[in-house]
Amino acid sequence: MNILLIGSGGREHAIAWKLSQSPKLSKLYILPGNPGTAALGENITDISIDDHDAVAAFCREKHVDLVIVGPESPLAAGIVDSLSAAGIRCFGPRMEAARIESSKSFAKQFMLQHGIPTARYAVFKNHTEAVHYLEQVDYPVVIKASGLAAGKGVILPETKAETLAALEMVMIKRHFGAAGDEVVIEERLSGSEVSLMAFTDGRTVVPMLPAQDHKRLLDGDHGPNTGGMGAYAPAPACSPERVKEIFERVLQPTVDGLREKGALFVGVLYAGLMLTASGPQVLEFNCRFGDPETEAVLPLLETDLVRIAEACADGHLADVEIRWKSGAAVCVMLASEGYPGKLVYGKLVRGSRDKFEHGTCFHAGTRQVGGKIVTAGGRVLGVTAWDESLEAAVKRVYSVVDKISFEGMQFRRDIARRAFAKSAYAEAGVSIEAGARTVELLKSAVQATYSPAVLAGIGSFGGLFDAAAIKGMRSPVLVASTDGVGTKVKLAAAAGRYRSIGHDIVNHCINDILVQGARPLFFLDYFATSKLTPEITADVVTGIAEACTEAGISLLGGETAEMPGVYADGEFDVAGTIVGVVERGRIRPEPDLGPGDVILGLASSGPHTNGYSLIRKVFEGVPLETVFPELGIPLADALLIPHRSYLNVLYPHLKLVKALAHLTGGGFIENIPRVLPAGVDAVIRADSWQVPALFRLIQQRGGISVEEMYRVFKMGVGMVVIVDKKYVKTFQRSIPEETWVIGELVAGSRKVILK
């Protein structure tokens, strides 16, 4: 069989290399090819790819049985339509189906119509409308100038303020010129990026192995974007189950949807995906083999590529069983000086070889001059090796890379490292992968809490909070507090419930500073555990973010620590720091607190965050799902009810309040004296409110004295408020919930008298 392959890069060398292994191949022509393909077939350099008639005439003359198209531009220009009309079989989509790559707006609309997961987006020509839209969006976004700067004009703002600034820069200041006439606001996705290509005949779809490209020029994903500095396959980030999911949710519906539109897609459908916490999402489609993914994927293909391509063209791919080799392959791109900018060409390449043990050098941008190879493009060579493991393949590929040289040669040292570099840490019990995954999972919840005052949050060393936010105050005093949740975390771990613990820590801290009259500005959390389980950690931090959102606080930063051996298996601890602000003249308690003032109580939601060591002792051995008749709900529910915040009910009415005491560890007995002046006692009438059943149950089961109960627990009162006698009625009417008069201040010696 005679085949014509169109293209001239590393991808085409890899395709030619694979085709040439087929017993079915008689003659391979490559249009125009490169010095690498010249060794595998005949390069045709006297015909232009754009001249479809000339290509068709060539095929007839040489009895070409199948044309395989490498790059996207001839596909978008309709070469398959022209050749098919001339009766020539092709592996590649027609123009209409190639739009899935050539028109981003078509692809987006198509995905929307067919329910294929992709980032939410909207397009704007008008700045005011774009700003209005941003006001309604509650997820992080990217801003793209949709015109000619496409690709380069992508901004990834971290905060709402940055987002607004980016919009202004593109639409008003016209940083990208006319390209910014139209702006795309797209949801910012986070996760691992993978490329999954599939063979298709327009009906049957067979995914290849998942691969990962390395788009940035420099190690560690730094520097400018390139055409791809290397790739490896299979990508462990995309498990076989994920591949199946992408096949079912993305690849098959795309091919079906195109066919139903009358655009049969034949060839390779490439999906560029982000594996997010909520599943794979499509970043882009390509209508052809990826470059450099192909260089890493095809060496692992066991089945004859000629058979596959022919079956796709003839519509019976279902009859071919496609098999893959075990092990992994990696391709490292060697690039010219100046790449991806202004290039320096024509440098002598030393040490390149067509073949080495388990490897080959695919030519991308080379030229043959005399008997020598010189550089002739940005990406010069794709050095590729395969082996039983990715680690072995990487070792092999760099041992060859180190023997190749040309002046100004650039390449990355860390291709595929993200797939296995974690192993050394993982062996020590710390999983980097889990750490990164955790951050991805919690990122959007954290970012949703940001107010415009947050200038830098997740990802920066320190959080930045714009103090201009408090500039309107006369004499602002910052109030800060750090706290933990105590042994309630042990109960949460035992019950497998984590989110409510996030609410506990935030609300506890809010109450800590509310009693001094402060409103919170921002919060930072610390989560430590024996072993990071991304979902659990994200659940705790999501709870933290939820509580912050409810209170209007920004979650400015945090730390997640994995400390095997420090915490027992499955256990964790959580702590937080809050910073708030109060006018100097409004700090509580007020100095004139004295006999005659009235003590009121606000209900607690449960034990909040104190007394849990005693609670755990009292209920030792009792299954958490037990429903005590006096509680009517499972024990776990009763004990894990989160600490409530009093911010929203009390803060608007603080002017009526002289002092507040948050009944945390130490209960009534120890907390109320914290706000009493010398010479004053607090009388508390224990019968003035209904003690909730849970506390009575604890008292009975534990045989605990009344004195101790009031020292340890809130007994149903979470916040104590001291009000001037004449404002009691006004206060009670103002607060949108029931409050109880539970006692008064008398002369004494700064203690609590329980009656």
Ligand code: AMP
């Ligand atoms: P790390 O790996 O801990 O340095 O975290 C990477 C980024 O994620 C940092 O910018 C942190 O601010 C953020 N981050 C990590 N853990 C948390 C968390 N528990 N809560 C909020 N942000 C976090």
Ligand code: GLY
């Ligand atoms: N590697 C990305 C592409 O082929 O478009």
